[in-house]
Amino acid sequence: MSIREIAENRGWEAFRQLEHTVLQQVCALNRQVVATGGGIVLDADNIRLMKKSGRIIWLRASPETIKARMAQDLDSAAFRPALTATDSIFEIEETLAKRAPLYKHAMDFWVDTDNVRLEAIVDFIIENLSRLDPEKLS
Secondary structure (H helix, E strand, O other): OOHHHHHHHHOHHHHHHHHHHHHHHHHOOOOOOOOOOHHHHHOHHHHHHHHHHOOOEEEEOOHHHHHHHHHHOOOHHHHOOOOOOOOOHHHHHHHHHHHHHHHHHHOOEEEEOOOOOHHHHHHHHHHHHHHHOHHHHO
C-alpha cells in the first residue's frame, strides 16, 4: 500500500506505527544508509533508535525547492497525501516550521541541498562523517 492508502484506510497513527517497526528493523542492521520520510522525527523513539544506530543528517531544503521537487515527482501526489488542509507551499512551510526544531535536535549535522549538485552534497556528507567517525569510513 502507498502512504496515501495507509493514511486514508488505516489512519496516520497506523502509518507511523508501521514506520517505527520498519525503522527498528533497519536500525538493527549494520552499515546502512537510510533515507527516511520527513515525519520520522515526530516520534522521539525513532530519534533514539537512529541516534543509537548511526548518524543523522538533515538534508535541508527551502519550501520552494521542496515544492519544485514534489512537482517533478509524478508519483508524489499518488503516493503521499496532503499533510495539512492547504496542500500548497503553505503546507510545506507549515510542516517545516513544526518539524525544524525536531530536525535540529535529532541531527548530527545538516546539508543545504538548495541548488547544490548531488556530488557536492555527497562530498560534504563524507567529509563531515569522516570528522565524526574516521575509523568507520575505512
